[in-house]
Amino acid sequence: xxxxxxxxxxxxxxxxxxxxxxxxxxxxxxxxxxxxxxxxxxxxxxxxxxxxxxxxxxxxxxxxxxxxxxxxxxxxxxxxxxxxxxxxxxxxxxxxxxxxxxxxxxxxxxxxxxxxxxxxxxxxxxxxxxxxxxxxxxxxxxxxxxxxxxxxxxxxxxxxxxxxxxxxxxxxxxxxxxxxxxxxxxxxxxxxxxxxxxxxxxxxxxxxxxxxxxxxxxxxxxxxxxxxxxxxxxxxxxxxxxxxxxxxxxxxx
Amino acid sequence: xxxxxxxxxxxxxxxxxxxxxxxxxxxxxxxxxxxxxxxxxxxxxxxxxxxxxxxxxxxxxxxxxxxxxxxxxxxxxxxxxxxxxxxxxxxxxxxxxxxxxxxxxxxxxxxxxxxxxxxxxxxxxxxxxxxxxxxxxxxxxxxxxxxxxxxxxxxxxxxxxxxxxxxxxxxxxxxxxxxxxxxxxxxxxxxxxxxxxxxxxxxxxxxxxxxxxxxxxxxxxxxxxxxxxxxxxxxxxxxxxxxxxxxxxxxxx
Numbered sequence: 126x127x128x129x130x131x132x133x134x135x136x137x138x139x140x141x142x143x144x145x146x147x148x149x150x151x152x153x154x155x156x157x158x159x160x161x162x163x164x165x166x167x168x169x170x171x172x173x174x175x176x177x178x179x180x181x182x183x184x185x186x187x188x189x190x191x192x193x194x195x196x197x198x199x200x201x202x203x204x205x206x207x208x209x210x211x212x213x214x215x216x217x218x219x220x221x222x223x224x225x226x227x228x229x230x231x232x233x234x235x236x237x238x239x240x241x242x243x244x245x246x247x248x249x250x251x252x253x254x255x256x257x258x259x260x261x262x263x264x265x266x267x268x269x270x271x272x273x274x275x276x277x278x279x280x281x282x283x284x285x286x287x288x289x290x291x292x293x294x295x296x297x298x299x300x301x302x303x304x305x306x307x308x309x310x311x312x313x314x315x316x317x318x319x320x321x322x323x324x325x326x327x328x329x330x331x332x333x334x335x336x337x338x339x340x341x342x343x344x345x346x347x348x349x350x351x352x353x354x355x356x357x358x359x360x361x362x363x364x365x366x367x368x369x370x371x372x373x374x375x376x377x378x
Numbered sequence: 379x380x381x382x383x384x385x386x387x388x389x390x391x392x393x394x395x396x397x398x399x400x401x402x403x404x405x406x407x408x409x410x411x412x413x414x415x416x417x418x419x420x421x422x423x424x425x426x427x428x429x430x431x432x433x434x435x436x437x438x439x440x441x442x443x444x445x446x447x448x449x450x451x452x453x454x455x456x457x458x459x460x461x462x463x464x465x466x467x468x469x470x471x472x473x474x475x476x477x478x479x480x481x482x483x484x485x486x487x488x489x490x491x492x493x494x495x496x497x498x499x500x501x502x503x504x505x506x507x508x509x510x511x512x513x514x515x516x517x518x519x520x521x522x523x524x525x526x527x528x529x530x531x532x533x534x535x536x537x538x539x540x541x542x543x544x545x546x547x548x549x550x551x552x553x554x555x556x557x558x559x560x561x562x563x564x565x566x567x568x569x570x571x572x573x574x575x576x577x578x579x580x581x582x583x584x585x586x587x588x589x590x591x592x593x594x595x596x597x598x599x600x601x602x603x604x605x606x607x608x609x610x611x612x613x614x615x616x617x618x619x620x621x622x623x624x625x626x627x628x629x630x631x
Contacts, residue, residue, distance in 0.1 A: 296583030
């Protein structure tokens with residue numbers, strides 16, 4: 126990491142059709158990459174959560190959801206659909222904060238985000254909701270493996286992204302919710318600055334920085350749910366689950 | 379924003395010497411860009427806070443700092459240098475959290491970050507500390523204006539970046555602390571999804587996503603404090619100060 130870096134290129138991959146439950150994402154993405162003359166090697170593929178969830182059948186008809194008393198009460202307070210609130214509660218391990226019409230949840234995966242990631246927009250039909258994938262790291266590993274078609278040691282990283290809000294700052298930013306074929310955190314321990322002093326900083330959020338970069342080109346609303354990043358020298362292998370802060374050392378939980 | 383986007387290129391700009399108090403950053407960056415055959419037009423220049431602070435004289439000798447009783451007490455609790463703690467308190471408007479040896483401050487600018495941005499690593503000499511710029515938005519405007527040399531309407535965005543930690547996730551990510559020549563937040567109100575439904579999402583943190591992308595190539599420890607981004611269609615003009623969440627609507631303050 127002390128070598129001068131090369132330029133990095135972010136390339137949107139168009140041509141991915143509306144995804145349905147049961148679709149083979151690796152086939153759809155592979156075909157779209159072929160169409161854009163991109164070989165999915167030596168780079169990082171960032172895939173929007175929404176198409177992973179749709180392919181994985183994580184779409185729920187609101188008409189099939191029976192809201193609990195708790196969901197009815199909370200929905201009333203927040204001016205939301207009680208069936209959406211019921212889904213939020215089902216996806217939630219713990220409520221971190223509530224206020225201003227928003228519920229900030231810790232999801233079953235350990236992510237902290239608004240409404241436990243339950244999204245009514247970008248759903249495939251009105252009156253449906255899209256939930257986060259059950260195991261985003263597993264989805265990233267499976268997609269990577271399928272794209273490599275058995276050549277598991279080839280250099281290809283797969284990251285699954287979602288847009289999260291943040292405390293203190295307006296605006297959503299894309300973050301990694303699943304990863305494979307890349308170490309999501311870059312360990313900087315032992316790195317020294319120009320004066321030879323060890324950095325206080327010990328870890329860089331590589332996967333989240335790649336995901337935010339890809340977010341510049343993601344267009345959920347215009348059919349660009351996949352971005353290809355080339356020229357970034359990634360290494361290692363790990364899941365995003367390893368990078369979630371231990372609740373016992375977290376000052377905001 | 380509904381058009382299919384073009385590729386984006388992130389280009390590190392090497393050749394910027396160690397910056398001293400009073401240096402003309404626009405001259406140093408202009409010369410380095412010339413050396414890399416980059417014309418600083420139609421793109422986004424992301425500049426690491428550290429060189430802005432150094433050029434602006436925001437470097438303090440710890441020997442000149444007299445710690446208050448409060449700083450002595452807090453430093454003892456956290457196992458830190460009391461003179462650094464004194465600087466943290468001077469830069470702090472309000473302490474947001476304390477624990478695990480870290481003080482999370484709201485800085486005088488309104489940023490929420492560890493140790494109010496006071497950094498002992500990457501300082502120009504041992505026993506010195508680097509503080510955040512006094513007015514990062516003003517620094518971005520001044521640098522942009524100097525680089526444009528009077529042609530204030532030419533398309534050039536300048537963002538000043540720093541590395542912040544986050545709740546809930548390990549690893550630092552680069553965020554925008556100052557901006558000029560770009561709207562730091564992309565307004566998505568009225569945008570519809572593929573099904574014609576209005577997005578729940580209403581704002582994208584454009585400046586922070588550009589900054590995180592640039593962070594992939596920033597090497598404070600190897601003399602690459604500036605990254606050039608071309609191909610991203612930015613618009614508008616505003617400061618990062620406009621994008622800080624109103625404390626009265628913030629669930630984590």
